[in-house]
Amino acid sequence: MNKWQSTLVIVLVLVGLVAGAKIYLAPKKAQINIQTARAKGNPQARVKIVEFIDFQCPACAYGMKFLKTFIGQHPDDIYVQVRYFPLTNMHHHAMISALYSECAARQGKFWELEDLMIPQQGQWAQLISPEPVFQAMAAQVGMDINQLNSCLASDDARKVINDEKALGQSLGIASTPTYFINNKMVVGVKSLQDELKTYFPN
Amino acid sequence: MYLVLRIVIGGIFIFSGLSKVLSPYQNFLYIIQDYQLLPSWGEVLTAQLFPWIELIVGVFVFLGLWTSWGLRGALVLSGIFVVVVGQALIRGLSLENCGCFGGWVHLKPQAVIVLDSASLLLTSLMLRNISLTKKISLDSYFEKA
Numbered sequence: 632m633n634k635w636q637s638t639l640v641i642v643l644v645l646v647g648l649v650a651g652a653k654i655y656l657a658p659k660k661a662q663i664n665i666q667t668a669r670a671k672g673n674p675q676a677r678v679k680i681v682e683f684i685d686f687q688c689p690a691c692a693y694g695m696k697f698l699k700t701f702i703g704q705h706p707d708d709i710y711v712q713v714r715y716f717p718l719t720n721m722h723h724h725a726m727i728s729a730l731y732s733e734c735a736a737r738q739g740k741f742w743e744l745e746d747l748m749i750p751q752q753g754q755w756a757q758l759i760s761p762e763p764v765f766q767a768m769a770a771q772v773g774m775d776i777n778q779l780n781s782c783l784a785s786d787d788a789r790k791v792i793n794d795e796k797a798l799g800q801s802l803g804i805a806s807t808p809t810y811f812i813n814n815k816m817v818v819g820v821k822s823l824q825d826e827l828k829t830y831f832p833n
Numbered sequence: 834m835y836l837v838l839r840i841v842i843g844g845i846f847i848f849s850g851l852s853k854v855l856s857p858y859q860n861f862l863y864i865i866q867d868y869q870l871l872p873s874w875g876e877v878l879t880a881q882l883f884p885w886i887e888l889i890v891g892v893f894v895f896l897g898l899w900t901s902w903g904l905r906g907a908l909v910l911s912g913i914f915v916v917v918v919g920q921a922l923i924r925g926l927s928l929e930n931c932g933c934f935g936g937w938v939h940l941k942p943q944a945v946i947v948l949d950s951a952s953l954l955l956t957s958l959m960l961r962n963i964s965l966t967k968k969i970s971l972d973s974y975f976e977k978a
Contacts, residue, residue, distance in 0.1 A: 634975040638898060645892055646885075649854055656855060803857040806864075818863035825873065 658803035658816075668736040672702050672710040678830050680709065681811040683716040683799045686728035691808040692752045694820040695745065705831065713741075715795040716807050724761050729792045731765045734782035735774060743772035835965040838955055842907060843895025845952070850888025858884075868921050886910070897970020904960045911952040918942045918949070 632640070682698070684691035702709050715733070717725035728748065735744035747768040748755075755761035769779050782788050799809070802816070809818045810826075817826050853861045862880035865871065871879060890910060893903030922942055940948070959966040967973050 634898075634971075637971070637975070641892070641896070641898065642889065645889065649851070649888065653855060658857060803860070805856055805860040809859075816857055816859050818859045819866055821866050822859065822862065 658801060667712055668739055669714070669732075669741050670710065670712040671742060673707050674710055676708050676710040678705075678709050678827070679813055680711045681714060682711060683714045683795075683802075683804055683807060683809045685716055685718045685722055685725045685807040686732060686748060687722035687725045687752065687756050688718065688807045689752065690820060692749045694808040694810075694823060695749050697820055697824070701827065708831070714799065715792040716799045716804060716809070717792060717796060718807060722756075724756060724758075726789075726792065727761065728755075728765070730783055730788050731769065731779075733788040733791055734779050735769065735772070737782055737788075738774050738778060740769075740772050740774050744768055744774075747771060835959055835962055836969055838959055839894055839897060839900070839966050839970075842952060842956060842959070843891050843893075843903075846887050846891025846907060846910070847895060848891075850884045850886070850891055853884035854888055867926065868917055869924075869926060870917065870920070897967055897972050900967050900970055900972050901960065901963055904956050904963075904966070908953060908956045908960070911949045911956060914949040915946060915953065918945045922946070 680698070682694070684695070686692075698709075698711055702711060713732075715729045717729045719725050732741060732744060732748070735741045748765070751764070751768075755764045758764065766776070766779075770776060802809075802811070804816075804818075806818055808820065808823070809816065810823050811817075812823070812826050812830075815826065817823055858877075858880045861884065862876055865876045865880055886906075887910060890903055890906040893899055894907055
């Protein structure tokens with residue numbers, strides 16, 4: 632075999648091996664479970680979005696604000712479900728903010744808490760401990776504080792968050808925000824906006 | 834020494850390319866968008882093609898096959914990284930992660946500039962001493978055959 636032939640073989644083997652590995656490791660499709668307190672919009676909507684976020688991630692905050700406005704403009708056409716993907720190696724308050732959100736969801740106050748947590752992200756993200764702020768927010772939205780604290784102390788909420796992060800990783804997620812729009816993966820708000828334009832050209 | 838350098842530089846490019854190729858391209862696309870350099874179609878094309886180019890250049894350098902061309906490819910890639918990351922830093926763009934190794938390794942942009950500048954230097958050195966760089970390589974095998 633001469634050098635050119637060897638080169639061709641090496642490239643073909645390389646591409647074949649890597650492509651094979653890619654297929655073998657291919658993420659599974661995101662399934663939307665509509666039985667969740669972390670969803671809003673029309674469950675029968677033609678556009679269903681599963682959103683994996685880290686509550687301390689600035690881009691996620693921007694994405695949530697954008698989606699809130701977008702749902703307001705297209706209330707019957709969008710369904711959004713939030714899943715947890717705390718980037719604990721980068722954001723010190725990623726887990727605690729997710730825990731408060733999950734505990735709020737268990738009291739049916741997920742969106743009310745997010746309406747306070749997201750706009751104030753810039754402030755609480757700088758704190759050594761954001762818990763006093765989150766406790767105040769929880770009281771403000773009418774949560775049962777005893778129930779909240781029991782939830783925070785239990786392992787169950789943390790398990791839900793960790794399970795959703797593991798699910799996200801199995802779907803190939805590496806960054807937040809990551810969205811699955813009718814099962815198509817897009818990462819970041821720019822790609823989200825580009826993809827939504829294909830459904831809502833005007 | 835040049836053999837070790839070649840293997841290390843080739844290995845880094847293989848690792849860099851593989852980390853992106855094995856992950857959904859959308860993850861690398863997100864990183865590219867942060868650099869705000871290309872139009873949308875350019876960003877998608879880069880996200881899908883660039884990792885493969887890195888991987889193939891890495892393999893060629895690692896194996897010492899078409900070594901001069903592989904090293905020139907590595908030089909160009911390293912130069913591109915330095916320019917792209919440098920312009921982002923100059924423009925004050927917010928980059929938490931350079932995206933160089935997909936989601937496998939997170940490097941601050943400043944570290945990337947240092948790493949890729951070193952890669953430029955070392956690759957140039959190898960090109961200048963190509964006969965030593967090719968001492969144990971597929972190229973030398975085919976030259977003897």
